Amino acid sequence: MRIAHIITRMIVGGAQENTLLCCRDLIHTFGDDVLLLCGAEQGPEGTLLEDVKSSNIPLEIVPGLQRAVHPINDMLVYRRLKAILRHYQPDVVHTHSAKGGILGRLAAWHVKVPAVVHTVHGAPFHSYQHALSRTLSRWCETFAARRCHALVSVADAMTEQLVRTNVAPRDRFVTIYSGMDVTSFVNAAKHREVTRERLGYTPEHLVVGKVARLFHLKGHEYLIRAAEQLVPRYPQLRFLLVGDGILRTELQRMIQNAGLTDHVQFTGLVEPSRIPEYLAAMDLAVHTSLREGLARVLPQALLAGCPVISYDVDGAREVVIDGQTGFLLPPQSVDELANAIEQMVVNPDLRKRMAEEGRRLCEERFPHERMTEQLRHLYQQLLNQESNLGSVKAF
Numbered sequence: 001m002r003i004a005h006i007i008t009r010m011i012v013g014g015a016q017e018n019t020l021l022c023c024r025d026l027i028h029t030f031g032d033d034v035l036l037l038c039g040a041e042q043g044p045e046g047t048l049l050e051d052v053k054s055s056n057i058p059l060e061i062v063p064g065l066q067r068a069v070h071p072i073n074d075m076l077v078y079r080r081l082k083a084i085l086r087h088y089q090p091d092v093v094h095t096h097s098a099k100g101g102i103l104g105r106l107a108a109w110h111v112k113v114p115a116v117v118h119t120v121h122g123a124p125f126h127s128y129q130h131a132l133s134r135t136l137s138r139w140c141e142t143f144a145a146r147r148c149h150a151l152v153s154v155a156d157a158m159t160e161q162l163v164r165t166n167v168a169p170r171d172r173f174v175t176i177y178s179g180m181d182v183t184s185f186v187n188a189a190k191h192r193e194v195t196r197e198r199l200g201y202t203p204e205h206l207v208v209g210k211v212a213r214l215f216h217l218k219g220h221e222y223l224i225r226a227a228e229q230l231v232p233r234y235p236q237l238r239f240l241l242v243g244d245g246i247l248r249t250e251l252q253r254m255i256q257n258a259g260l261t262d263h264v265q266f267t268g269l270v271e272p273s274r275i276p277e278y279l280a281a282m283d284l285a286v287h288t289s290l291r292e293g294l295a296r297v298l299p300q301a302l303l304a305g306c307p308v309i310s311y312d313v314d315g316a317r318e319v320v321i322d323g324q325t326g327f328l329l330p331p332q333s334v335d336e337l338a339n340a341i342e343q344m345v346v347n348p349d350l351r352k353r354m355a356e357e358g359r360r361l362c363e364e365r366f367p368h369e370r371m372t373e374q375l376r377h378l379y380q381q382l383l384n385q386e387s388n389l390g391s392v393k394a395f
Contacts, residue, residue: 001026001030001032001033001091001092001376001379001380001383002032002033002034002035002088002089002090002091002092003026003032003033003034003035003090003091003092003093003094003379004034004035004036004037004084004085004088004090004092004093004094004108005019005022005023005034005035005036005037005093005094005095005096006037006038006081006093006094006095006096006100006101006103006104006108007019007036007037007038007095007096007097007100008038008039008041008065008066008067008096008097008098008099008100009038009039009040009041009042009043009065009066009067009097010036010038010047010048010049010052011041011042011043011045011046011047011048012045012046012047012048012269012271012272013045013213014121014178014293014295014296015096015097015119015121015122015178016048016096017048017178017180017272017296018096018119018121018154018178018179018371019036019096020048020051020052020055020057021179021180021181021368021371021372022094022179022368022371022372022375023036023052023055023057024055024057025368025369025372026372026376027055027056027057029369029372030372030376032376033058034057034058035058035059035060035084035088035090036052036057036058036059036060037059037060037062037065037081037084037100037104038059038061038062038065038100039061039062039063039064039065039066039100040061040062040063040065041065041066041067044213044244044245044246044269045213045243045244045245045269046269046271048272051272060084062077062080062081062084063080064076064077064080065077065099065100065103066099067098067099069099074099074103077103078103078106078107081103081104081107081108082107082110082111085107085108085111085113086111090108090113091113091114091115091379091383092113092114092115092116092117092379092382092383093105093107093108093113093115093116093117094117094118094119094375094379095108095116095117095118095119095148096118096119096121097121098124098137098141101118101119101124101144102140102141102143102144104118105118105144105147105148106144106147108147108148109147109148114382114383114386115149115150115379115382115383115386116147116148116149116150117148117149117150117151117152117375117378117379117382118144118145118148118150118151118152119151119152119153119154119176120151120152120153120154120158120159120162120293121154121158121178121293122154122158122291122292122293122314123158123161123162123291123293123314124137124138124140124141125137125138125141125165138165138167141162141167142166142167142168145162145167145168145172146168149382150172150173150174150378150382151168151172151173151174152173152174152175152176152375152378153173153174153175153176153293154175154176154177154178154293154294154315155175155177155293155294155314155315155318156175156315156318157293157294157314157315157317157318158175158293158294158314158315159173159175161314174378176371176374176375176378177294177365177366177370177371178293178294178296178366178371179366179367179368179369179370179371179372180296180299180300180366180367180368181368182303182362182363182366182367182368184273184276185276185279185300185303185304186303186304186359186363187276188276188277188279188280188303188304188305189280189304189305190280191276191277191280191281192280192281195277195278195280195281196281199240199265199281200265201238201281204236205236205237205238206234206236206237206238206283206284206345207238207239207240207281207282207283207284208223208227208237208238208239208240208282208283208284208285208286208341209239209240209241209242209278209279209281209282209284209285209286209306210223210239210240210241210242210285210286210287210288211242211243211275211278211279211285211297211300211301212242212243212287212289212295212297213243213244213245214241214243214244214245214246214247214248214251214266215245215246215247216247217289217290217291218245218247218288218289218290219288219289219290219311219332220241220247220251220288221251221254222288222332222333222334222337223239223286223288223337224239224251224254224255224258224260224264225258225334226334226337226338226341227239227258227260227263227264228258228259228260229334229335229338230338230341230342230345231260231263233342234342234345237263237345238263238264238265239260239263239264239265240264240265240267240278240281240282241264241265241266241267242267242270242275242278243267243269243270244266244267244268244269248266252266275297275300276300276304279297279300279301279304279306280304280305280306282301282306283306283344283351284306284307284308284309284341284344284345284351285297285298285301285306285307285308285309286308286309286310286337286341287308287309287310287311287316288310288311288337289311289313290311290313290331290332291313291314292313292314292315292316293314293315294314294315294316294318294319295310295315295316298310298316298319298320298326299319299358299362299365299366301358302319302325302326302355302358302359302361302362303358303359303362303363303366305355305356305359306355307325307326307344307350307351307352307354307355307358308320308325308326308327308354308358309326309327309329309337309340309341309344310326310327310328310329311328311329311330311331311332311333312328312329312330312331313331316328319358319361319362320358321357321358321361324354324357324358325354325355325357325358325361326354326358327340327343327344
């Protein structure tokens with residue numbers, strides 16, 4: 001097959017890692033011709049462009065493809081995408097992210113690409129947006145959904161949200177979990193001692209970790225407030241915040257005001273390949289984001305043998321089975337979060353049981369090879385349908 005993947009930017013993030021692994025598998029496992037199109041925009045999260053190049057994935061940077069809305073610039077990008085696709089003549093165009101997804105689908109539809117697919121990595125509109133922005137985003141997604149042949153959700157929760165808001169009918173969705181390099185996380189325990197020593201932890205310390213950008217809606221403030229309750233009772237607790245972002249100074253000030261400076265540590269920007277090391281250093285992983293398609297850190301932590309506590313948002317409950325692989329809590333809760341952490345602190349057998357059950361679930365569900373195989377099967381189905389019917393009808 002000839003397959004073009006389009007994404008807004010290749011920063012360090014779940015959607016980007018998903019796209020990188022899929023492109024790599026399509027080339028090296030299936031022998032497909034693949035072209036990755038993305039914008040040049042980067043951010044404090046770091047970039048995956050070097051990983052793209054080292055994986056020998058053909059790449060074309062599309063200047064102007066960026067997150068911010070800019071009508072004139074976006075029209076130029078749309079025209080550029082059409083020109084690239086006309087020249088490349090792909091069998092399949094697979095889009096990701098909001099801007100890349102909208103412009104990419106419209107361009108692919110206009111040049112009559114036989115199969116157009118879009119992955120919903122997270123709800124493109126949400127209750128934390130301004131009402132006007134939310135309405136506009138929903139309209140754009142509905143318009144773009146009518147110009148593709150299939151929608152892939154990284155969790156059933158994404159399908160439910162978009163069906164409920166009439167973006168597209170249910171029969172146009174398929175759930176394919178976002179894959180990852182499972183082996184590196186399953187083998188993470190070998191890094192535990194050296195990583196904990198490097199971070200300054202002793203065997204007596206119990207480390208609660210969070211892996212996320214230091215950004216709005218990621219919920220670091222709720223974990224800090226829970227830590228403020230717990231540390232006086234459990235002084236052996238340490239909190240490890242993996243990632244960087246624009247809120248670092250604000251969060252450091254909050255930590256200092258709470259008297260937690262000696263108990264909270266920031267790693268700064270971390271390469272994706274090193275995430276298993278940091279998960280290995282943790283005894284418990286906490287996910288307090290207020291919106292996320294299906295946070296990759298949840299299966300990653302369980303694969304690494306680390307039990308999880310998560311707010312019950314989006315697809316979290318498809319990995320965190322409450323009371324079995326971790327605890328699910330109401331979003332923005334602090335007392336409940338502190339209580340759940342305390343249960344884990346005082347019960348090492350509970351931590352071990354939850355991690356083992358979670359690892360079994362995630363080893364079956366999240367290998368990137370499984371994801372790519374399912375995606376390629378979807379591509380083939382759409383192309384066979386196009387061949388049999390003359391064209392694949394959109395809805």
